[in-house]
Amino acid sequence: MNKIQISLAFLLIVLSGCKTNKTATTQVITLIKTTESWNGAKLPKYLDGTPEITVLKIIIPPKTNLPMHKHPEANAGVVLKGELTVISETKDTLRLKAGEPIVELVNTWHFGKNEGNEPVEIIVFYAGVQGTPITVLKKKNSD
Secondary structure, eight states: OHHHHHHHHHHHHHHHHOOOOOOOOOOOOOOOOOSBOTTSOBOOOOOSSOEEEEEEEEEEOTTEEOOOEEOSSOEEEEEEESEEEEEETTOOEEEEETTOEEEOOSSOOEEEEEOSSSOEEEEEEEEEETTSOSOEEOOTTOO
16 A cells, blocks of 8 residues: 555656646737728828838937928838827827827828937838838928
8 A cells, every 4th residue: 555655646746747838829919900090091092013011110319309291102100119299280199109009191291209208119111112202201381
């Protein structure tokens, strides 16, 4: 009987030391899926031509206003750090915090600003056409 008890005790000790290696489960989280930009305007059809994807990491210093500009092609981004305010020429306003997505305005004048005390970092993905600029700066006295 002692041999059985000793064998069972040994088996329990060995089994308790064997842990299952749990692997983390891959998660896919949709941040945004839409046919509209952040102000509710419908996104335009893609331009004809050779597709060109551009991915930028943009760092905006504290207390900085970007110049008025527009994008001729669809783009979207995610704020990684800080808080960003985006304002259209018609004063539509969007405030974004770290982790939040944006689908940008297309062919609409707007600008971003960092009103905070830390840099804003945002990754932006442009789905464009080769030879088309991703950003057009507004000249003074132009529309």
